[in-house]
Amino acid sequence: MLLLGALAIALIVVGRYTNWLAPVRDFATGLAAPFHWIAEAPGRVADWAEGAVVSRAELEEENDRLKHQLLLLQHRAQLLAAVKAENTKLKELMNARELVDDRVVVTEVIGVSPDPQEHVLVLDKGREDGLVPGTPILDAHGLLGQVIEASAGSSRVLLITDSSHALPVQVQRNNVRAVAEGTGNLYLLQLRHVSNTSDVREGDVLLSSGLGGRFPAGYPVGQVIAIHRDPGQPFADIDIRPRAQMSRSRFVLAVTGKAGDDALEDELNGADGGAP
Template sequence: MDTIFTRGPSLVSRLVLASLTSLLLILLDHRLDSFSKARLYLNSLVSPLQYMASLPGDMLNQASSALTTQSQLLERNARLTHQNILLSEQLQRFEMIKLENDKLRTLLGSTVRPGVRKMVAELMAVDNNPYSHQIMVDKGSLHGVFEGQPVLDDKGVVGQVMEVGTTTSRVLLIADLTHGIPVRILRNNVRMVASGSGQLNQLILNHVPHSTDVQEGDILVSSGLGEVFPEGYPVGKVTSVLRDESRPFAQVKAEPIAQLDRLKYLLLLWPADAPSEPQLQQDEAVEP
């Protein structure tokens, strides 16, 4: 069966004719630039097809870029979250250090008589016995601590040392039932004894006659009697005065000025005639 391709000139003749035509067109375009407008029209005609052909690749590239960007954002967000947690922990630690530093500054700047030796001690433990109010501090005989030594905080009198170890000491708080401290009213110098009630927020003034000039709000300071606590340090504030004539004495209660339930740093005081350095350290220094 004859086909359309078997009619007319032979295939070789067609190839030669097409080659000559192509060369002629190339020469005309190169020399005379005759087909510039045609190329412009052809490019305009073909550009939508080119855009459609490149569209799947562009979409894949954009999707890949979006996935990469999202992955980077997730990774960056996780890294920033981790850094934020670390910085928050550091900020909390810095805030705690700042508060402790402020407390130490207040403690060291408290009203202590000039020339009196003092040392800062840190709370180590609290006695869990509900009938006893005692604490442990991190200073002992190696630091010159002695039994009966007065202990203060940045507000007032806390208690006195009752047991001394090599590197630690046990302190009896003024709120303990077995503790008593001679005090005087700052307003009129009336002397009395403040005893512990077994509660951290209460002191009891024993054997106060009904005629004693004591009022709510009076400030109690150490009187210096007994030669344990130096004179003039804040001890408590009178909170109630009950004069019942059926009782032999007035019932007077006070609140400790020292924050006995919030102790952290304490101040140990030495008598004015105490050596400037612990005696044990001086003895060790003398030994060959």
């Protein structure tokens, strides 16, 4: 009894202060994936049934709407291509080394951590598809989190709202830099250590700043929803609503490959116009 208790405590301490258990954790992620997959099966059947009994009229309507949306997005993409080319040229003039294009993998969320005190998702892709610890994860609206453990075919993602997560951001309007911390609430981030006099306003959009080298720069993180400035306190309390849909995203994007030199070379070798 005492021996086993001591062994368990030793495992907890070793897991907390060293990296020795990382391979075990990666293995465990692979072990857990089938459980999540089976446990989620009823939901998948329900989804399938919902898709299978849609009427023809509804499908046609949806098809029309999607075509319309695609047209709008293509129009925007054309504008974007021109702006991007111009931007790259300007960056080259300034001798700045900049990401040209990020390689992106679409993955499906197959599970959520059962522990209510942590915000962790389980994804159905892993090392085989280039997801390694540190890989940034996005959804259609903004930054979602980063991979913390990866096995061959599945991985775990720590959301930016987890209370142990923080990421460097900057205000889109004026590039004021700050650190956005998770709070343990799925709909709230907070900026810490921003002085009372700094120029941050309600409604400002925050982008990832790329400092720290973990997340790529320029992805939307959230929007300032409330600022409490108390003259007696050295720092302002700034509440942020994250852009990404933390608890509702089913398909998410993993930005794999540091997208530095390789992507740049691909582009220079005449892969113009193709998908990134």
